[in-house]
Amino acid sequence: MSGPFVSLLMRDLKLAGRSGGSAALALAFFALVATLVPLGVGADLRLLARIAGGVLWVGAVLAALLSLDRLYQGDFDDGSLDVIALSPLSLEQVALAKLLAHWFSTGLPLTLLSPLLALLFGLPGPGTWALFLSLLIGTPAVSAVGAIGASLTLSLKRGGLILPLIILPLLAPAVIFGAGAVTAALDHLSNGALGLLSAFSLAAVLLSPFAAAACVRLNLAG
């Protein structure tokens, strides 16, 4: 099944790259959050370094949210989802492909931008590395949980408003462990945060396709 899977993945990546650049939008949003917070809390670099992990993690999660409501909506609206559902791929495989495409076009770029934003917060080397690593490991979980929310709120008129309400509480562990990894690096401790985050991400990515596929089936029958 690799041919059909890869073709769906490539198509979604192509579309993300073209449709007004959803990757660019997420990056800009991330950078804006990183700019507004210091404006709000003041320019004390010691304070900023202290809160960088949490602020940048929350910023990354919110930025990833932006493109989530279009994860399934576009294909649902123009009937592509019908055609994709009838392909040799199972709906679970479709969900996994879309999850990966979302991560490649949103989570990964955000991760790559993070060291630059860490600079704005005066985060020292070990902290920046921990932030980068935690985002690399944790953003797949954001895409995974987000995909569940996106498929649940498919075809809702104002689904965009409910989506954050549904998935942000579920992403609390990712924010906690992700920012916790940065704190550990700053304090030169090890608290197992990255390990816990990896477990959470792995579980999320493995389970999300099943939940998302169930929701897609639901909406195809709607």
Place this chain on the structure above:
Amino acid sequence: MFRYANPAVFMRLSGVLLPWISGAAAIMLAVGLWLGFHVPPDYQQGMTVTIMFVHVPAAIVAEMAYGAIAIASLFSLVWRHPLADTAARAAAPLGAVFTALGLVTGSLWGRPMWGAYWVWDARLTSFLLLLFLYLGYIALWNAIEDEARAARAAAILALVGAVNLPIIKFSVDWWNTLHQGESIISGQIASIFLWPLLCMALGYVLLFASLWMVRIRTQIVNRRARSLMQRTA
């Protein structure tokens, strides 16, 4: 017609049980409150410890309600039990209210001790997240117009939330130890406090059960009224 046997059976059964359960709830709550007000003052907290008798049971019921919703959702998805959706939907606002009650009483309890109306202790924080889970669940039910579809989507969300809830609690506990937050409940509960607590807990559970039954009955009746109105149109 077999489908309608279930709601009808429920209506009969709950009609019989309801007075007993609500009566028992009232008695348990009265006993619990009386016992609660007659405990000796705690050497640390004084009489404010009595808030515990309102806070802890609320917390217990709030989590129990989510568990009930998760089980009902499982029944709904796997066995397509027609009453399961109604039960899950009915329980949600109740669970949300008990959670809010837990938050408010927790806050009031914390005030004399910590001088602040809110502390980010592990339990209150988990509770806040639980409240959001409830709100999201209720919002999803209200947002989807087709009832059958709403039921299934909400069931999936409830199950995802149920799987995630222990993870959330674990992560919040972990976060709390990381930042050395304060805890409202520490150590053992003296046995003198145990009896009022148990009475109140039982009373709350019975109260939840009776309110839940009333809500389910109301929804069944509403649905019947709606289908009658559709028919005579």
Place this chain on the structure above:
Amino acid sequence: MISSLTAEKLACVRGERRVFTDLVFRVAAGEALVVEGANGAGKTSLLRLIAGFLTPASGAIVLNTDKGAINDGEERGHYTGWLGHQDAIKPQLSVGEQLEFFARLYGVQGTVLPVLERVGIARQRELPCRYLSAGQKKRLGLARLLLSGRGLWLLDEPFAALDTAGRGLAADLMRSHCSAGGMVIAATHDPLGLGARVLRLEAA
């Protein structure tokens, strides 16, 4: 290879509405079936039931193949080529890209140019789909159907947006598909010109 499709006492419920009940029909390989009915009679619902998107409220749809009888909706979908009234076309992709995607998605190798030529949009190969006319989009859909290699074709209003030449093309494609042993079930107000049997749905 599919041999026949049977519907046995099929009932469809959408929301709280009974769309149709006790529907029975049979289509054999090489045959075409036209589904007629007023709006709301359930033509699209029937097609979606056959494709496996919907589950019947009661009754069954059985697809007989050389590998045995298939009762499951999702499995039946793997034998189905779908042309609904939505075009399933992404405006940002070019015609060639769009069709190549469908080809790879359905596990079909080779170039898509011959199919584009067959439906008459080979010249638009590099054109982004947002610039296609409604008729050209329909031809792209027909190309997708042709390329899918699926035995059972389900078409919802296949002649909509097509000019006379386009209708001729669509009817032609359906005819060849049937001669090659495929099955066509189409919901349409227009006659297919295929000598197809007609199934008329009455609103319940």
